[in-house]
Amino acid sequence: MDRSEALTLVEPHLTKARFEHTKRVAETATKLAKMYGHDTIQADLAAIFHDYAKNRNKDELRQWIVKESLPQHLLSYHHELWHGPVGAILVKKELGIDNEAVLSAIRWHTTGKAGMSLLDKIVFLADYIEPGRQFPGVEEVRTVADNDLNLGCWLASRNTISFLMSKNQPIYPDTFHAYNDLLLQINKD
Numbered sequence: 001m002d003r004s005e006a007l008t009l010v011e012p013h014l015t016k017a018r019f020e021h022t023k024r025v026a027e028t029a030t031k032l033a034k035m036y037g038h039d040t041i042q043a044d045l046a047a048i049f050h051d052y053a054k055n056r057n058k059d060e061l062r063q064w065i066v067k068e069s070l071p072q073h074l075l076s077y078h079h080e081l082w083h084g085p086v087g088a089i090l091v092k093k094e095l096g097i098d099n100e101a102v103l104s105a106i107r108w109h110t111t112g113k114a115g116m117s118l119l120d121k122i123v124f125l126a127d128y129i130e131p132g133r134q135f136p137g138v139e140e141v142r143t144v145a146d147n148d149l150n151l152g153c154w155l156a157s158r159n160t161i162s163f164l165m166s167k168n169q170p171i172y173p174d175t176f177h178a179y180n181d182l183l184l185q186i187n188k189d
């Protein structure tokens, strides 16, 4: 599948703003892939599909989680976390995408997890730093992302955890696992 075909498939499923975000994530993921030695075409495609399920309604996402035997504890966390795991299932079912590396990057792009692949990290970080993002600390992560992928991902997970804690929000366990695992990798580097 080429990029224009992928964009054509995704566009009807997203709001205008989400589609624009998607294109910026794809550009950023391509740049990171080039920097860190990953296939740029695959990174571009994974990023184009990363938010495929983002604009589905909550009830539909909930039904997929139940029907597809995704971890049921997802339902106890904010629905913002549901579109990654459900998106990975829907791009397979509806678009026939079966590349496991791409599906994994879609699945984990919001929470992260321990043991992320290079592609998982690229999409996770691209989603966090794409040029349309404006929140405290993002500029520091952008600068770090140019030099150290693990440190960039770790800062993104740390900022997410701090932000959620400051709002007394629950934190999905895999986000903590990502934070700990990336910290170990940084200290090894």
Ligand SMILES: [Fe+2]
Pocket: 050, 051, 054, 083, 084, 109, 110, 127
């Ligand atoms: Fe997302």
Ligand SMILES: [Fe+2]
Pocket: 021, 025, 050, 051, 127
């Ligand atoms: Fe996104």
